[in-house]
Amino acid sequence: MKELIRNLTAISSPSGREEPIRAFIQKELENYCDELKVDTLGNLIAVKHGGKAKLQLAAHMDEIGIIVTAIDKQGFLRFANVGGINPHRLYGQRVRFKDGTMGVIGAEKIDDIKELTLEKLFIDLGVTSEAEAKAKVGVGAMAAFDHSFVDLGHRVIAKALDDRVGCAVLIEALKRVRKPQNDLYCTFTVQEEVGLRGARTAAFDLDPDLAIAIDVTDTGDTPEARKLAMKLGAGAAIKVKDAYLITPPRVKELLTELAEKNGIPYQFEVLPFGGTDAGAIQLTKAGVPSGVISIPCRYLHSHSEMVDLNDVEAAVRLVVAAMEHPLGG
Ligand code: CO
Ligand code: ZN
Numbered sequence: 663m664k665e666l667i668r669n670l671t672a673i674s675s676p677s678g679r680e681e682p683i684r685a686f687i688q689k690e691l692e693n694y695c696d697e698l699k700v701d702t703l704g705n706l707i708a709v710k711h712g713g714k715a716k717l718q719l720a721a722h723m724d725e726i727g728i729i730v731t732a733i734d735k736q737g738f739l740r741f742a743n744v745g746g747i748n749p750h751r752l753y754g755q756r757v758r759f760k761d762g763t764m765g766v767i768g769a770e771k772i773d774d775i776k777e778l779t780l781e782k783l784f785i786d787l788g789v790t791s792e793a794e795a796k797a798k799v800g801v802g803a804m805a806a807f808d809h810s811f812v813d814l815g816h817r818v819i820a821k822a823l824d825d826r827v828g829c830a831v832l833i834e835a836l837k838r839v840r841k842p843q844n845d846l847y848c849t850f851t852v853q854e855e856v857g858l859r860g861a862r863t864a865a866f867d868l869d870p871d872l873a874i875a876i877d878v879t880d881t882g883d884t885p886e887a888r889k890l891a892m893k894l895g896a897g898a899a900i901k902v903k904d905a906y907l908i909t910p911p912r913v914k915e916l917l918t919e920l921a922e923k924n925g926i927p928y929q930f931e932v933l934p935f936g937g938t939d940a941g942a943i944q945l946t947k948a949g950v951p952s953g954v955i956s957i958p959c960r961y962l963h964s965h966s967e968m969v970d971l972n973d974v975e976a977a978v979r980l981v982v983a984a985m986e987h988p989l990g991g
Contacts, residue, residue, distance in 0.1 A: 663836060663974060666690075666841050667811075667818060672759050674806035676744045677726025677853045680704055682725045682760075687829060689848050694837050695848070705864040706850040712842025715989035718870035718937040718950075719835075719846065719981065720856030721877065723826035725821070726847035726963055727806040728785075730799055737795035739765065739785040744804060745855030750782050757785060757805035763798045764808065765910035809965040816971055817894065820951060823967035827853065827957050827974060828876040835981035843988035844871075846947050851939055858906070861939035865946040872989055873952040874911070876981065878959035878969070879904075879931050890933070892958045894969070897927030898976040901954035904933040906941025913953035922984040927976045931956050955980050 672795060675683035688698060697709040706723070718895050726745035733739055752767045758763075765785040772778055785805075789795045799805075804824050812819040822827075839846070852860035854877075879899050882890030900917045901909055913979050921928040929955075936988050944952040957977050960968040 663830065663971065664818065666830045666833065667820065667823070667827055667974070670830055671811055671820035671822045674760065674808070675724060676804045676806045677724040678744070679760065679804050679858045680723045680919060682851045684728045684850065687723065687833065690803055690833055691836060701864060701867060703860050703863050705860045708836060708844055708848040709866065710836065710839070710848070712846060712847040713844040713988055714922055715844045715872065716868060716870040717846055717985065717989060718845040718865060718868050718943065719832055719871040720783055720849045720851050720864070720873060720875045720943065722825045722860070722939060723829060723854055724828070725806055725826070726855050727804055728772070730801050730803045731802060733792055735792050735794050737787060737789040737791050739787065739795065739799065741780070741783070746963055747779060748963065749778050749783060750775070750778070752783055755965055758807040758808040759799050759803055759805045763787065765805070776841035779934070788808050790892075807965045810826045817968055818971065819966045819968050821965045821967065823876045823959055823969050824962055827878060827959070827969050831876050831957065831974060831977045831981060833890040834978045835985060838891040838978065839982050842985045844985065846985055852937055853979045858937065858939055858942035862946060863911060865943040867951060869947055870950055873940060873943040873950050874981070874984060875938040875954045876977065877938040877954060877956055878962060878967070879956035880962055881958045881960055882980065884960060892929060892931050894958050894960060895972055896929045896958070898980045899929050899931035899958055901931045901933070901940075901956055904937050904953060905935050906937030906942070907944060907952065907954065909953045910951050913951050916987070917955065917980065917984065921980055924934045924979060924983050926983065927972070928980065
């Protein structure tokens with residue numbers, strides 16, 4: 663599991679540039695499902711048959727990153743965000759482009775930290791001219807952040823745990839499931855970080871009876887943190903509400919019963935902000951009952967996110983339990 667998370671987080675695939683991560687997951691799953699397909703927007707769907715009802719599981723493959731907007735005479739790059747990034751977390755960070763080109767983020771002089779906006783930042787490729795920069799990257803090139811994986815034992819630190827840890831959970835669940843009682847549509851979605859886009863078209867095509875997204879959630883367990891109930895190490899989080907979804911009571915109850923019955927540690931999640939693929943899926947066609955199994959994660963949308971492997975394991979077991987539970991259809 664740790665190795666899988668390490669490999670998944672090492673890949674650079676910002677929103678709209680999911681080819682590398684998709685190729686990796688495709689290879690990982692080729693022997694564990696009945697069918698693997700890629701849809702128009704680029705979502706990867708691993709199908710495993712097992713019953714009448716259609717269960718869609720969704721984890722997003724994309725990660726936050728940047729896109730080059732302009733290149734100046736000295737070869738410095740200006741950029742815009744791809745997904746939610748905070749300018750205060752960017753100074754000194756490294757970015758990696760698709761071809762492996764690396765750069766570091768620098769900042770213009772400011773008098774007050776409050777003046778720091780994305781417009782004050784630039785990427786330094788270590789070149790001395792516009793021509794030299796353009797030989798490496800062009801306007802429109804995207805990059806993801808580059809940060810190494812750290813193994814702390816029970817916990818790991820990595821970039822893009824949002825949502826590569828969700829991808830790892832879904833991959834592992836598909837490998838472990840023995841007797842699926844539903845037709846499983848394991849959807850590895852694109853462009854979640856820019857507005858839950860891939861999940862929307864995937865769900866429209868599948869028209870599932872029930873959907874479960876697997877994603878990370880914020881925690882309240884660090885010094886002077888926002889008052890949130892979620893904490894690392896307390897189990898898989900069953901979402902009750904975020905800014906895009908109010909989980910239907912029967913979906914929340916189903917997941918809670920499955921956790922209770924199987925002795926899986928769980929906690930409830932109320933997140934006053936943010937959303938996941940489930941927020942888009944529930945509004946598809948005439949509506950899809952949807953829920954979320956979350957993995958608590960510290961330092962979200964930074965380059966050093968942290969999860970607890972016991973929560974990851976609990977999430978895998980809860981996903982398997984849902985796969986093996988016949989949904990009335
Ligand atoms: Co995110
Ligand atoms: Zn996410």
